[in-house]
Amino acid sequence: VQTEGTATVMGPWMGRRRLLLKVAKACIVYAIAAGGATGVISFLSSSNVWPATAPLDTVPRRMLIVTTSASMLGSLAGQQPAVAEDLKRRLSEKILDKLPSGFIAPWGPRDLYYPTWMQGNWHVQAVQTDYLAPMGLQYVGNSGSTPGMAVQTLKEQQSRLGEKSEYDLAYMLSKSKHVLEDRKFNSAARINAYAGRKVVKRVEYADVPGNTREDALKNGDGPEDPLLTTLVYFKGGAQKVFVLGFQSEEQDSGNVWRGSQSVRTLFAAPGTGANPLVVDEEVLTELRRQPNGSVDARVRLIGYLNPNDPLFFQAGNKAVTIADYSLQFSRLAESTNATAAS
Numbered sequence: 001v002q003t004e005g006t007a008t009v010m011g012p013w014m015g016r017r018r019l020l021l022k023v024a025k026a027c028i029v030y031a032i033a034a035g036g037a038t039g040v041i042s043f044l045s046s047s048n049v050w051p052a053t054a055p056l057d058t059v060p061r062r063m064l065i066v067t068t069s070a071s072m073l074g075s076l077a078g079q080q081p082a083v084a085e086d087l088k089r090r091l092s093e094k095i096l097d098k099l100p101s102g103f104i105a106p107w108g109p110r111d112l113y114y115p116t117w118m119q120g121n122w123h124v125q126a127v128q129t130d131y132l133a134p135m136g137l138q139y140v141g142n143s144g145s146t147p148g149m150a151v152q153t154l155k156e157q158q159s160r161l162g163e164k165s166e167y168d169l170a171y172m173l174s175k176s177k178h179v180l181e182d183r184k185f186n187s188a189a190r191i192n193a194y195a196g197r198k199v200v201k202r203v204e205y206a207d208v209p210g211n212t213r214e215d216a217l218k219n220g221d222g223p224e225d226p227l228l229t230t231l232v233y234f235k236g237g238a239q240k241v242f243v244l245g246f247q248s249e250e251q252d253s254g255n256v257w258r259g260s261q262s263v264r265t266l267f268a269a270p271g272t273g274a275n276p277l278v279v280d281e282e283v284l285t286e287l288r289r290q291p292n293g294s295v296d297a298r299v300r301l302i303g304y305l306n307p308n309d310p311l312f313f314q315a316g317n318k319a320v321t322i323a324d325y326s327l328q329f330s331r332l333a334e335s336t337n338a339t340a341a342s
Helices: 011-028 061-076 147-159 183-195 213-218 333-339
Strands: 002-004 007-009 049-051 120-132 164-173 179-181 200-205 229-234 237-251 256-268 277-289 295-304 321-331
Touching: 120 147, 164 183, 183 200, 183 229
Parallel strands: none
Antiparallel strands: 002 007, 049 277, 120 164, 120 321, 164 179, 200 229, 229 237, 237 256, 256 277, 277 295, 295 321
16 A cells, blocks of 8 residues: 555555545544544554454455454454543643553443433534644655655644534433444444545444354343444445544533543555554543533544554554544434433
8 A cells, every 4th residue: 555645545446546545544544433433534644544464355344354354453462451540631741652452351341331311313503613743744644755745734623723523423222221322233334424424334233252142142232222333335445443442431410431442444445455543542522411402512533543554653652643522412302202211
């Protein structure tokens, strides 16, 4: 793969490059806002994007699942669960260490549980408010980039400040009586919104060790309740998103909720002859319930290098990109009755 500015050139894939770049960035560029399944940081041009170690020439479902699972587990061995940390502080600081991830204790929460007042369907207006490169420009473009390319990438991201995107999101009550994000619905809604057209063909939940549908049913969850890993198919590619760790806290008598998810996203396009691309990030969300029932939110997407990047050790597990967003949630009329009791 060669990087040219913010565009990626992949030989025979050139004819569909512009559309797939837009889709790929939509997959990463805000697909996990407000606790979703993937993140906001520029995908194919940012330094925290690097190929996985296993080659991938096509994207059949079984091959992508096996390849990405092996890549995920191989780089997470030996990591410990995240220690509870002041999430409010992480929403404002510029120098951030990566939280430990990769182990979800079987005796604790099995997913990121949202407050009861988030249950239902919402219309969201999201605006990007800031984009930072706290470790310097050398981490903005990948190792094949020139300083000029890094500057161009940073300017492109910062040029999006103030842009508004709109889409609907859903949060559901699981069989075990926890409010969870509807990852299948929300992944498609965000990606389509940021691509500017309908590009998602389907979204599926994927079994991974420690979080399978069989495990969920044994734990009292329903057959349609969300799993931690999603597989998103769109024309010309696919992405797999792993939630590797999470924590949450509440304040102000439960009217303020903060949650953090550690996420790894892998993106592959058929016929490229390239390895899947890997993005590691933390998705930090703050939700504030308003007296009129609406919700004001902040989302911070924190990008890190993964072990495949040659600058990984130099970065020292520090955040290399930070994208901040402001969101407004307005409850859709059809979901009012479902949440009135909360």
